[in-house]
Amino acid sequence: MKHLDSLEAESIHILRETAAQFQRPVLMYSIGKDSSVLMHLARKAFFPSRPPFPFLHIDTTWKFHEMIAFRDRRVAEEEVDLIVHTNPDGLENKVTPFTHGAAYTDIMKTQALRQALTAGGYDGVIGGARRDEEKSRAKERVFSFRDAHHRWDPKNQKPELWNTYNGRTNKGESVRVFPLSNWTELDIWLYILREGIPVVPLYLAKDRPVVERDGALIMVDDDRFPLLPNETPMMKSVRFRTLGCYPLTGAIESEAATLHEIIAEMLVARTSERQGRLIDQDQSASMELKKQEGYF
Amino acid sequence: MDGTPSNAAPSAHPSLAAQRVQTYLEKHEDKGLLRLLTCGSVDDGKSTLIGRLLHDTKQVFDDLMSALERDSKVSGTTGPGRVDYALLLDGLQAEREQGITIDAAYRYFNTEKRKFVVADAPGHEQYTRNMCTAASTAELAILLVDARKGVITQTRRHTYVCSLMGIKTVVLAVNKMDLRDYDQGVFDAIVAAYLPFAAKLGIDTVTCIPLSALEGDNIVAPSPHMPWYTGPALLPFLEEVDVATDREHSSFRFPVQWVNRPNLDFRGFSGTVVSGAISVGDGVSTLPSGQKSKVARIVTKDGDLARAVAGQAVTLTLTDEIDVSRGDMLVPTEDQPAMGDHFTANLIWMDSNALMPGREYLVRMGPRQTRGQVTSIKHKIDVNTMDERPAPTLELNDVGLVNLSIDRALPFDPYTENRDTGSFILIDRLTNATVGAGMIQFSLWRSTNLAWQHLEIGPEQRARQKGQRPCVLWLTGLSGSGKSTIANLLDKRLYAEGHHATMLDGDNVRHGLNNDLGFTAQDRVENIRRVTEVASLMADAGLITLVSFISPYREERNSAKVRIGDARFVEIYVKADVATCAERDPKGLYKKALAGEIKNFTGVDAPYEEPLDPTVTVDTANSTPEEAVELILDWLRAQGFLSVEGDGSGI
Numbered sequence: 001m002k003h004l005d006s007l008e009a010e011s012i013h014i015l016r017e018t019a020a021q022f023q024r025p026v027l028m029y030s031i032g033k034d035s036s037v038l039m040h041l042a043r044k045a046f047f048p049s050r051p052p053f054p055f056l057h058i059d060t061t062w063k064f065h066e067m068i069a070f071r072d073r074r075v076a077e078e079e080v081d082l083i084v085h086t087n088p089d090g091l092e093n094k095v096t097p098f099t100h101g102a103a104y105t106d107i108m109k110t111q112a113l114r115q116a117l118t119a120g121g122y123d124g125v126i127g128g129a130r131r132d133e134e135k136s137r138a139k140e141r142v143f144s145f146r147d148a149h150h151r152w153d154p155k156n157q158k159p160e161l162w163n164t165y166n167g168r169t170n171k172g173e174s175v176r177v178f179p180l181s182n183w184t185e186l187d188i189w190l191y192i193l194r195e196g197i198p199v200v201p202l203y204l205a206k207d208r209p210v211v212e213r214d215g216a217l218i219m220v221d222d223d224r225f226p227l228l229p230n231e232t233p234m235m236k237s238v239r240f241r242t243l244g245c246y247p248l249t250g251a252i253e254s255e256a257a258t259l260h261e262i263i264a265e266m267l268v269a270r271t272s273e274r275q276g277r278l279i280d281q282d283q284s285a286s287m288e289l290k291k292q293e294g295y296f
Numbered sequence: 297m298d299g300t301p302s303n304a305a306p307s308a309h310p311s312l313a314a315q316r317v318q319t320y321l322e323k324h325e326d327k328g329l330l331r332l333l334t335c336g337s338v339d340d341g342k343s344t345l346i347g348r349l350l351h352d353t354k355q356v357f358d359d360l361m362s363a364l365e366r367d368s369k370v371s372g373t374t375g376p377g378r379v380d381y382a383l384l385l386d387g388l389q390a391e392r393e394q395g396i397t398i399d400a401a402y403r404y405f406n407t408e409k410r411k412f413v414v415a416d417a418p419g420h421e422q423y424t425r426n427m428c429t430a431a432s433t434a435e436l437a438i439l440l441v442d443a444r445k446g447v448i449t450q451t452r453r454h455t456y457v458c459s460l461m462g463i464k465t466v467v468l469a470v471n472k473m474d475l476r477d478y479d480q481g482v483f484d485a486i487v488a489a490y491l492p493f494a495a496k497l498g499i500d501t502v503t504c505i506p507l508s509a510l511e512g513d514n515i516v517a518p519s520p521h522m523p524w525y526t527g528p529a530l531l532p533f534l535e536e537v538d539v540a541t542d543r544e545h546s547s548f549r550f551p552v553q554w555v556n557r558p559n560l561d562f563r564g565f566s567g568t569v570v571s572g573a574i575s576v577g578d579g580v581s582t583l584p585s586g587q588k589s590k591v592a593r594i595v596t597k598d599g600d601l602a603r604a605v606a607g608q609a610v611t612l613t614l615t616d617e618i619d620v621s622r623g624d625m626l627v628p629t630e631d632q633p634a635m636g637d638h639f640t641a642n643l644i645w646m647d648s649n650a651l652m653p654g655r656e657y658l659v660r661m662g663p664r665q666t667r668g669q670v671t672s673i674k675h676k677i678d679v680n681t682m683d684e685r686p687a688p689t690l691e692l693n694d695v696g697l698v699n700l701s702i703d704r705a706l707p708f709d710p711y712t713e714n715r716d717t718g719s720f721i722l723i724d725r726l727t728n729a730t731v732g733a734g735m736i737q738f739s740l741w742r743s744t745n746l747a748w749q750h751l752e753i754g755p756e757q758r759a760r761q762k763g764q765r766p767c768v769l770w771l772t773g774l775s776g777s778g779k780s781t782i783a784n785l786l787d788k789r790l791y792a793e794g795h796h797a798t799m800l801d802g803d804n805v806r807h808g809l810n811n812d813l814g815f816t817a818q819d820r821v822e823n824i825r826r827v828t829e830v831a832s833l834m835a836d837a838g839l840i841t842l843v844s845f846i847s848p849y850r851e852e853r854n855s856a857k858v859r860i861g862d863a864r865f866v867e868i869y870v871k872a873d874v875a876t877c878a879e880r881d882p883k884g885l886y887k888k889a890l891a892g893e894i895k896n897f898t899g900v901d902a903p904y905e906e907p908l909d910p911t912v913t914v915d916t917a918n919s920t921p922e923e924a925v926e927l928i929l930d931w932l933r934a935q936g937f938l939s940v941e942g943d944g945s946g947i
Contacts, residue, residue, distance in 0.1 A: 001607045003329040003411040010607035013568045016553040020622050047597035047611070049558040076851065106816070131402045138401040155401065158730045159425050159646045161432035162719050163568075164660055168728035182413055184404045190321070259315040 004191055008041065011179040013043040013163060015126070018177045020051045021049055021167035022124030025177075026117075029055040029082070031067045032200050032243045033127030034180060036074075037188055040197045041179065042126075043078060053126070054081040056116055060108040061086060062245035063095060064171060064221050065101035072198045083120070097247040098226055105248075114150050122205035123164045123169050132184045142181050147170035193259050202240045203262065205254040216250035317323065323408050328533065332408050333430050335417045337450035338658035341471045345440065345509035347432040349531065352516045353405045367936060400430040402921045409535040417454075424457065424693040425646040430462035430516055430735060432715075435539040438467045439532075442508070443476045447489045453679045458496040460642055460695065460735065462715055465539050466502050469530065470766065478521040503537075527629055541913060543606040548572030549633065549709070549717050550580075550626040550663040555612050555725025564595055565610040566619050567663070570716035572628075573605040573864045574612070583619045583707040587612040588629050623664035625707050625717070633717060636739030637705040638858060643670070643698045645690035647724065647731035654690070654854075657731065658723040659702050663715060666924060667704035672851055673860065690732075699740060701858040711735035716871055740855075758838030762796050766835040768860050769928070771844040772853060772907065773870030774899045775885055778916040778924070779844035785925045787842055795938060797840040800827055814946040815896060822854070828856040835864055840937065848904040869910035874899045 001009075018025050027042060041053040055073060075082045087095075092105045097104045103187045117125060125146075131138045143156050144166045158166055177227050180188075192199060210217045211231050218225075220233040225247065227233070238251035239262070265281050303373065305394040336342040400436065401411055402542050403414040415430035437458045441451055458466060468490055476482045483506040494502045506525050513519035514529045528536070556564040574580070574591060581588050595611040596603040604610045612626065613933045620626070625631060627863040645651050651670060670849045676687035676696040700720075704809040711718030722732035769786070771779040783799055790797040806813070810826055828843060834841040847853050857865040889897035896902045907913075912931050914924035934940050 001328065003327050006329045006607060007567060009607055013553070016566055016609075017663070044597040045609070046554075046556065048564075048595070050554050050560060068312045117558075132404050138403060139399045140850060154399070159429045159733065160723075160730070161429055161721060163433075164662060164719065164721050166660065166721060166723055166728070168658075168723060170728060182402065182404070184406070184411075187405065187411075193317075200307045254365040260312065260317040263317045263320070264314075283931045 004158060004187065004194060007183055007187060008044070008191070010163075010182060011041045012045040014165070014177060014179040015042055015051075017167070018124045018126055018166050019046065020180075021165070022175070024122050025053040025124035025126065026050070026083075026120060026122040027053055027055045027126040028113075028128070029057050029071070030128065030243075031057065031071045031200060032128070032190060034130065036197050036199050037183075037191060038126065039074065039078060039080070039182065040195060042080075051080055053124075054083050056083045056085065056120070058112045060112070060245050061091070062108070062224075062247060064102050064200075064202055064219070064246045064249075066202055067243060068198055069177060070198075071095055073140050074198065083116070085112060085119075087115060087118035088236065091211060094109060096115060096224070097245055108245075113263070117150060117174065122175055123174045125165060126176055126179065128180050129178050130180050130188075131183070132177075135164055140178065140181070143167055144176045144178065145169070146174045146176055150174065152176075165257045186263075187267065189259065189263050193263065199259075202243055204259075205237050205239040206255045207235045207263075208251070210236050210238055210251055217253065218249070219251055220244055221246040232257045246251075270278050307520040310694045325329055327406075327408070328410055329413065330436065330537075330539065331413045331415070331434050332438040332459070332534070333415045333417055333429055334428075334440065335458070336452040336469075336898070337442075337448065337473075340440040341509045342416065342440050342443045345469065345471065345507075345515075346414055347514060348509045349414075350405055352512065353407055353531070354933075355830060357495050368663070391494075392804035400426045407531070412534065414839060415815060415850045424695075425644065427454065427457050427642050428461060428646075431458060431717075432733070434461075434463055434466065436465045436537065437463045437533075438469050441486060441490075442472050443470050443482055443486070447488045447493070449680045451490070452493060452682075455494055455497055455499065456677075456679050456682060457695075459499055461646075462735070464498075464500040464712060465537065466499050466504055467530070468494075468504040469845070470504065470506045471509055473506045473513060473522065473550045474511050478506070478513075478519075480506075480522070480524045483525070488761045490838065505525070505533065512927070543571045546627050546714065547631045547633070547709075548578075548580075548626075549714065550574065550612065550624055551664065551717070552582075552620055552624045552742060553663045553821050555620065561760070561804075562613070563617075564613045565626065565701070566594075567612040567626075568609045569604050569606050570662075571606050571707055571714055573603060574628075575603045576600075580612075580614070580626045581629045581632060582618060583625045583632065585619065585624070585634060586707060587616075587618040589616040589618050593617075598895060602728060607656075618692070620645065621872045623662075625664075627924050633707040633709050633738055635707050637704045638671070638699065638701040638740040638855065639708070639736045640735045640738055641675070641698060641720075641734040642699050642711075643690065643696055643732050644691060644784075645694045645696070645721075645732050647729055648692050649724070650689045651694075651732065651892050653698075656725065658725055659700070659720050660723060661706060661708065661720045664706060666703045666706065667883055668700055669852055671699045673698050679925060680805065686878060697737075698734075698892075700734065701855070703716045703916065706738050708739070710737060743907075745842040755836055755838070758836070762838045763939065764795050764838070766840060767854075767864040767866050767937055768831045768835050768839045768841045768843060769930075770856060770867055771842070771848045771868045771870050772910075773916075774872060774904055775846055775875060775897075776882055777870045777872040778921055779846075779870045781921045782914065782928075783842040783914075785921055786928060789929060790840060791927055792940070795840060796838065797842060798834055799842045800831055800834075802827075805830075809943045824852050824856065827860050831856070832860045835860065840932075846898050846904075848902065850897045850905045850908065866912065867910045867942075868909055869907045869913045869923070871906075871913055871915045876917045 027038060036137060038066055046052060087108055095104055095107050129137055139154065143159045143160060144152060144223060145158055146152060209220045212222060217238055236253060237255055239254045240249060240251050243249060254265060256265045334346060371636045377750050403416060405412050415434055417427040439451065439454055441447060468484050470486050486549050487504045505527060506522055507514035507530060513521055516529060518529050536789045550569055552565045552567050554566040554917060555899050556566045576591050576594060578591050579588065580591055591612055593613045594604050595613060653673060656669050658669055659666050673687055673690065675684040676690060676694055676695040677684055679695055687696060695898045709717040718736045720734045721730050724731045742755045742899060755766065771783055773779050780801055786797050805827055810823050812825050827843060831841045833844050842945040853867060881887060885894065888894045889900040898904050912928055914927055916924060
């Protein structure tokens, strides 16, 4: 079998196990390329049935506008059930990435996710994380256990053998399921290309208004962006390797306006994709800490 | 909604980039996937080797490289000016601080020929369970040896675990050759020490490569430092090695994961073909029920297939409306696997709470979950010396050979033939932890190669017809305790009350059915196996079956209980002490035994293990046989065995 076919079959197997083993499965849909691949795989796994679980989007209200438009279009096209949750406390207290720094991610992402998962009583939570993204993820199981506080205990993971998955939980506990564990960023793009999977246009280079802050290019996506006195957005041909909240997502200068060109750039790329994601640069093991706290 | 034209390559004027990608894709089109495992002890340089492979195949990005150079200065162990490749791998903070690798990590790298999934297994003794986890999906293992130390205990242990987990291809990477002056003699001596050992463990192919991960010798290209070595460097070898397991050419097996039912017109069975191949029109049976049908369609979202092979995830529909659920297995009607409910298996224990033989665990075989228990531990294996030792239990990281019994007979293949249908995990019912992982060797009951017949009329129907709930009354006790006397009286009373009963008497059975059996250990096991089978059939036929059988060992009675089924097995302890029985001595056997004329006589020079928790105990030293019979009858009535609360549809 070709390697993309092997990866696809493995992911489908994991998605079916998730549907069968959990009382209330849910798929974390973050609109990015990995989520797009997940959606595509979920449609394949259960065809001709529709995916037997809802999709959940944690909306911080600071996502790129194009992401939200894309989300609504794709959800309608694929006829999946979408649940959108925003942390009401965060809204009430006007928490923004500009005013609250690290607390913003905690309140609008981590806390919001925990609220939504607890409210939905979800016991099997499908995510698009890949082991090649980051060092602590390399050690995570496909079925990754979370205690009643949504916390991950990296030192006490369940052994996971063959393709046999143990999704049993007690009340309040849950399992994060990662069907794309064995995919790399390159695999994702090759698969998107082969299968013709739609992705948010932000992945493709285009002239966009950006400012440079702390060495990162940040797109000014709306007028909520507080410009510093000497800052003027300039138009640059940029694209994004990962998508999140626009004030926290760095763009890269690029002329790659088609998928073929993106892959071509990647073949010579010497920078890993999370570099554009500002939350990881706090400290060397920051992702591991965030995961222990319940961030995906 | 599948295809979006905007994603396709621009066709009119393909750009340079598009052409490059096209060339790249063509090159990578037939690229396969190789899953490999790396193992070695703490200082063998395993992480350095993987770091080196990632680096030399250009998988390490610039920002990671600069973080690495920074980290090397803080916690690197390779000395000034050197990059510590191991830091690329030790992901968890605790590991970076302690300098150990506490959990299996997965790494990926590509060459033009293959994509590699590397499971990096820890070398520490206490983490055998992680190595088994990593090995369970690997097709090949790279085993590191430090050229300065040669083959050590850990090398042997890792080789053993590889062989246990079914890895048949091993690369012995003799690392740190630079520290032994690239000396051929050193390498040859290590190879000579290792090969016989690997052969003994059934590892088919061993390739030995001298290298230095730190210096990059024999990693991607032949090393100029070791001209005497004429074999391949590591990476070229990994690109070419053939690990085909012939999965596609073995028997078709399809464990059903999910019943696909979008509407009343479609009923499909979704799963992954774990071995073999299937075509539309092929005859299949669903196990364990044994119902037969044919494959109508092989459905995927990209269109129906005419044929599906091992590794593909598909949805099958059948020509007949037969009952198939998650956990059932579709197999060729002509080529069915064995069925069994009592196995001998290698078991790895993975929990800090030790294995409790006799305790009920959840047993998961692929998508099938059932309940079961370890009925006995034949021996524990010292993974360092391969010695087999008796053991009352298995502790964390122990490996042992055990007998496992499960609730009902299920299809299986020996693990050596099929990893997917020959493996299982044990789950603790309270904590939900995965506590054990097992590899089936064979079934203890020799019913293995018979196709299971689907029974249209089941025990329910027969019970209703006879107005009773069938059961097996298993009378155990010393010779002369009164088993046969009580069974005879009970049989008469049941007959008089209009019930349907039958008797199997230990002595009588030996005159007929079992007249070819003596009293050796093997014959005893066979004797009790046959009686259990016959009793089980009698109960299936709806009869109250009386078995009077000394059956001195708990293990034997427990096997019978498991085979016959908990709900209909009634253990009756006919209790009388040896002195009382010897005094009665109805057959004159005690006299002979005490005189030494009969050997291995239960109660005299062979043990009788009293039931720990018998369903009914009758004390014949202090009561008459008639009183004993009344006691048993009262119990049967109270439990509802002598009547059927049916829906009136019976007789």
